[in-house]
Amino acid sequence: MASLDIQGVQKSFGATRVLHGIDLAIADGEMIVVVGASGCGKSTLLRIVAGLETPSAGKVLIEGRDVTPLEPADRDIAMVFQTYALYPHMSVFDNMAYGLKIRGLPKAEIAARVQEAADLLSIGQLLQRKPRQLSGGQRQRVAMGRAIVRHPKLFLFDEPLSNLDAKLRVQMRAEIRRLQKRLKVTSLFVTHDQVEAMTLGDRLVVMHEGRAAQVGTPMEVWSRPADTYVASFIGSPAMNLLPATLAEGGAAARLAGGALWRFADGPRAGGEGMAVTLGIRPEHMLPDGAEGLALSVELAEPMGSETVLHGILPDGTALTARVPGVLAAERVTLAPDLAALHVFDAASGRRIDPA
Numbered sequence: 001m002a003s004l005d006i007q008g009v010q011k012s013f014g015a016t017r018v019l020h021g022i023d024l025a026i027a028d029g030e031m032i033v034v035v036g037a038s039g040c041g042k043s044t045l046l047r048i049v050a051g052l053e054t055p056s057a058g059k060v061l062i063e064g065r066d067v068t069p070l071e072p073a074d075r076d077i078a079m080v081f082q083t084y085a086l087y088p089h090m091s092v093f094d095n096m097a098y099g100l101k102i103r104g105l106p107k108a109e110i111a112a113r114v115q116e117a118a119d120l121l122s123i124g125q126l127l128q129r130k131p132r133q134l135s136g137g138q139r140q141r142v143a144m145g146r147a148i149v150r151h152p153k154l155f156l157f158d159e160p161l162s163n164l165d166a167k168l169r170v171q172m173r174a175e176i177r178r179l180q181k182r183l184k185v186t187s188l189f190v191t192h193d194q195v196e197a198m199t200l201g202d203r204l205v206v207m208h209e210g211r212a213a214q215v216g217t218p219m220e221v222w223s224r225p226a227d228t229y230v231a232s233f234i235g236s237p238a239m240n241l242l243p244a245t246l247a248e249g250g251a252a253a254r255l256a257g258g259a260l261w262r263f264a265d266g267p268r269a270g271g272e273g274m275a276v277t278l279g280i281r282p283e284h285m286l287p288d289g290a291e292g293l294a295l296s297v298e299l300a301e302p303m304g305s306e307t308v309l310h311g312i313l314p315d316g317t318a319l320t321a322r323v324p325g326v327l328a329a330e331r332v333t334l335a336p337d338l339a340a341l342h343v344f345d346a347a348s349g350r351r352i353d354p355a
Contacts, residue, residue, distance in 0.1 A: 002028060002062050002063040002076075002153035002154055002186050003025070003026060003027055003028050003061075003062070003063055003064070003186065004024075004025075004026040004049070004060075004061070004062055004154060004186055004188065005024070005025050005026070005059075005060070005061040005062075005064070006022055006023060006024040006025075006026075006045070006049065006058070006059075006060055007023060007058055007059045007060075007061065008021050008022075008023060008057060008058035008059070009021065009022045009023075009045065009048055009055045009057070009058035009059070009060065010022075010055060010056045010057040010058055011041070011044055011045075011048060011053065011055055011056050012056045017210060018041045018044050018210050019041045019044060019045060019048075019055075019210045020209075020210045020211050021057075021058070021211075022045060022058070022211075022212055023212075024205060024212070024215065026186055026188065027186070028184075028186055029184040029185070029186055030186055030187075030202050030203065031177070031180050031187045031189065031200060031201055031202045032187070032188050032189070032201060032202065032203050032204075032205060033189045033190075033191060033196070033197045033200050033201030033203075033204050033205070034046065034188065034189070034190045034191075034204075034205045034207060035190075035191055035192065035193070035194055035196075035197035035204055035205070035206055035207065035233075035234075036192065036206060036207030036208060036233070037192060037208075037233070038192060040207040040208055040209060040210065041207055041209075041210040042190045042192075042207045043158065043159075043190055045190075045207075046156055046158055046188060046190045048060060049077075049154075049156060049188060050072055050075070050077060050079055050156050051067070051070060051071055051072035051074075051075055051077075052072060054068075055068065062075060062076070062077075062153060062154060063153065075154070076152055076153045076154070077152050077153065077154040077155070077156055078146075078147035078148075078150050078152035078154070078155055078156070079147065079155075079156040079157075079158065080140075080143050080144055080147050080155070080156070080157045080158070080160045081143065081158050081160065082158055082159040082160060082162045082163060083163070084131070084139045084140060084142070084143045084163075085143065086131040086139060086142060086143065086146075087131075088130065088131050088132060089130070090130070090131075091127065091128050091129065091130060092118075092123065092126050092127045092128070092129055092130075092131070092134070092142050092145075093114055093127040093128065095131070095142055095146055096114045096117060096118070096127075096142065096145045096146045096149055097110045097111075097113075097114050097149070098146070099146065099149070099150055100113060100114075100149060100150070110149075113149040113151075114127070114145070114149055116149075117145040117148040117149045118145060120145075120148065120179065120182075121141045121142075121144060121145050121148075121175075121179075122141070123138060123141050123142060123145065126138060126142070136163060136164050136165070136168060137164060137168045137171065137172060140160060140161070140164065140172055141175075143160070144160075144176070144179070148179075148183065152185065153185075153186065154185070154186050154187070154188070155180070155185050155186070155187040155188070156187075156188050156190075157176070157187065157188070157189040157190065158190050159190055159191055159192065160172075160176075161173065161191075161193075161196065162191075169196075173196060173199055173200060176189075176200065177199070177200050189201065194233060194234050194235070194236065195236060197218070197234075198218045198222065198234070199218075201217075201218055202217070203215060203216060203217055203218075204216060204217070204218055204221050204234075206221060206229075206230050206233060206234065208229045208230075208233075213226060213227060213229055213230050214226040214227070214230045221234050222234055222235060224342075224351070225239075225279070225342065225351065226350065226351055227344065227348075227349040227350050227351060228241055228277055228279070228344050228349040229349065231279045231342060231344070235281055237282045237308060237320045237322065238320070239279045239280065239281050239282075239342070240279065240280050240281070240282065240285070240319050240320060241277050241278070241279055241344075242255055242256075242277065242278045242279075242280070242317055242319070243255070243256050243275070243277060243278075243317070243346065244256065244261070244275075244276050244277070244278045245273045245274060245275055245276065246268060246270050246271070246272060246273065246274045246276055247260060247272065247273075248260075248262070248267075249267060249272065250267035250268045250269060250270055250272075250355065251263060251266075251267040253276055253278055253343065255278070255293075255315070255317075256315045256317060257293070257313055257314050257315035257317070259293060261278065261336060261338060261341065262338060263338065263341060263343070263354070264338040264339040264341065265339070265354050266354030266355065267354065267355055268343055268352045268353075268354065268355060269352070269355040270352070274346075275346035275347065276343055276344060276345060276346050276352065277343075277344040277345075277346050277349070278341060278342070278343060278344075279341070279342030279343070279344060280336045280337075280340065280341055280342070281340065282308065282320045282321050282322040283322040284336060284337040284340040284341075285319070285320075285321035285322075285323075285334045285335070285336055285337075286323070286334060286335055286336070286337055287323050287327070287332060287333070287334060288333050288334060288335035292333045292334050292335030292336075293313055293314075293319070293333065293334050293335070294313070294314060294331060294332075294333055295309065295311040295312070295313060295319055295321065295331065295332050295333070295334055296311050296312050296313075296314075296330070296331055297309050297310070297311040297329060297330055297331065297332060298310055298311050298312060299311075300327065300328055300329075302326050302328075305324070305325070306322055306323060306324055306325065307322070307323055307325065307326055307327045307328075308320065308321070308322050309321045309322075309323060309327065309332065311332075319334075321334050
């Protein structure tokens with residue numbers, strides 16, 4: 001196992017700054033997931049750790065050793081790619097053994113390592129097949145096996161599940177997490193899929209425009225998003241963000257349509273009438289037959305045990321709700337769970353906690 005420290009890493013391509021100074025300390029055996037939309041800099045960060053890109057500033061340390069000037073082959077890392085990167089003319093065994101042969105390991109040790117990894121991944125029966133004879137999930141297992149046999153200090157995953165269908169993605173997600181916990185190898189996993197991020201990571205790094213918008217456990221990021229970007233990115237369906245102003249000395253907020261929502265966890269600092277953004281997740285908008293917001297339903301998505309409603313409030317604001325059971329209605333009254341309300345500064349987007 002090994003620790004990974006990313007210290008003040010910046011990257012520019014010409015005049016374009018892609019990374020604006022990333023600091024991240026990853027402990028031995030920890031699985032960190034870097035998540036963000038396309039173009040946020042997450043893959044560039046991974047390539048810098050791998051040695052495939054050189055940072056414009058900053059350092060990468062593995063086990064306290066500065067590896068920034070080293071070639072990828074000298075960093076003792078293994079990388080699993082989105083495209084599998086298997087040699088089509090080689091058998092599964094030879095694909096997994098290739099890196100070990102290059103390093104000059106004895107044949108007996110190579111065979112033992114390959115067999116051990118194959119048994120771990122349940123692909124022992126596939127060792128003599130060629131990649132073209134394998135399914136997508138089997139190819140991904142071979143790619144992971146090729147990384148495992150090297151006994152690296154660090155695993156790097158570059159969106160390895162993107163080419164799989166939905167069912168296989170769920171299966172391989174569990175497979176990767178199970179293996180990582182069993183092998184206890186420090187891992188950095190890059191994805192644009194927030195569901196993958198929430199289920200795989202010990203901690204998440206939510207990237208936005210080349211910066212780490214928030215670093216925390218999945219539940220910390222989900223329950224206390226640092227800003228409106230994180231709030232809208234993490235969670236499916238996305239959190240509702242509603243314009244409002246502070247009222248009652250910061251103890252409540254008034255929505256654009258006039259509704260008054262009182263904060264269950266205490267008042268917020270700020271002047272009367274200060275512009276804020278209220279965040280409420282769809283699952284925290286509850287059906288209320290008497291009081292609440294009248295939602296004109298434009299689309300209802302029945303999911304079996306629940307229904308996702310997309311609609312418009314009387315003031316023209318869009319809102320999404322996730323309600324229990326099957327609900328088919330053109331109009332529904334909803335009230336927020338005020339204990340689950342989030343408050344953000346409308347100008348900066350940053351979270352505002354109770355005073």
